[in-house]
Amino acid sequence: MSNPVYLALDMPNLAAAKAMAQKVKGHIGGIKLGLEFFCAHGSHGVHEIAQIGLPIFLDLKLHDIPNTVASAMQAIHVLEPAIVTVHASGGRAMLEDAKAAASEHTKVVAVTMLTSLGERDLARQGIGGTPHDHVMRLTELAHDSGIDGIVCSGQEVGAAHKQWKDGFFVVPGLRPAGSAVGDQKRVVTPRKARDDGANVLVIGRPISRAEDPVQAARDIEATL
Numbered sequence: 001m002s003n004p005v006y007l008a009l010d011m012p013n014l015a016a017a018k019a020m021a022q023k024v025k026g027h028i029g030g031i032k033l034g035l036e037f038f039c040a041h042g043s044h045g046v047h048e049i050a051q052i053g054l055p056i057f058l059d060l061k062l063h064d065i066p067n068t069v070a071s072a073m074q075a076i077h078v079l080e081p082a083i084v085t086v087h088a089s090g091g092r093a094m095l096e097d098a099k100a101a102a103s104e105h106t107k108v109v110a111v112t113m114l115t116s117l118g119e120r121d122l123a124r125q126g127i128g129g130t131p132h133d134h135v136m137r138l139t140e141l142a143h144d145s146g147i148d149g150i151v152c153s154g155q156e157v158g159a160a161h162k163q164w165k166d167g168f169f170v171v172p173g174l175r176p177a178g179s180a181v182g183d184q185k186r187v188v189t190p191r192k193a194r195d196d197g198a199n200v201l202v203i204g205r206p207i208s209r210a211e212d213p214v215q216a217a218r219d220i221e222a223t224l
């Protein structure tokens, strides 16, 4: 089985990001580039990181009207990402059009509820129920729209997997036992997420901010 860990390269310096990816590349399965990286380095930065030879996950979390999201999807064909994110709350038409516009080699996955949010945050947004309820509602929407899968926390991935057997599940908010949680609220260990059905484990700071990132990546790999 290939390594499910995608390293989140959340750093503004391109040379530092490239050096980090080079260092740990033997212990990860892919690289996740998000807003911080894309706003700073754009397509050029993505091409630079792609030279390392690992699959690229573009975590752009697109969220706009269907026509705009579809146009953005077309614009990133040239970057050949393995995975791209959109927000499930953009609605069914947006999800359908995002999938239709994506390259056939790209998996389109919908962010259900950010792992940095908890039940009180939902209530403040006027959304009733638990994170579990909310993630399940958006999982159904994502499934019905014909996209490839969802992003959810490891606390919901088991239930989401039962609801959508052949879905593709991306799980961030992962913390090896004893590591700092930071701004994440719904966390589990990488092993638990994998056991519950995650296809991709997104891990950033527990590797990139570790004293020894290679050892941290190795330690996580050993738990899987």
Ligand SMILES: O=c1ccn([C@@H]2O[C@H](COP(=O)(O)O)[C@@H](O)[C@H]2O)c(=O)[nH]1
Binding pocket: 008, 010, 034, 059, 111, 113, 114, 115, 116, 151, 152, 172, 173, 174, 182, 184, 202, 203, 204, 205, 206
């Ligand atoms: O719900 C979500 C969606 C995306 N992310 C992204 O994953 C990484 C997590 O980084 P850590 O340092 O391991 O916390 C980060 O790039 C987020 O943008 C998420 O955390 N939660």
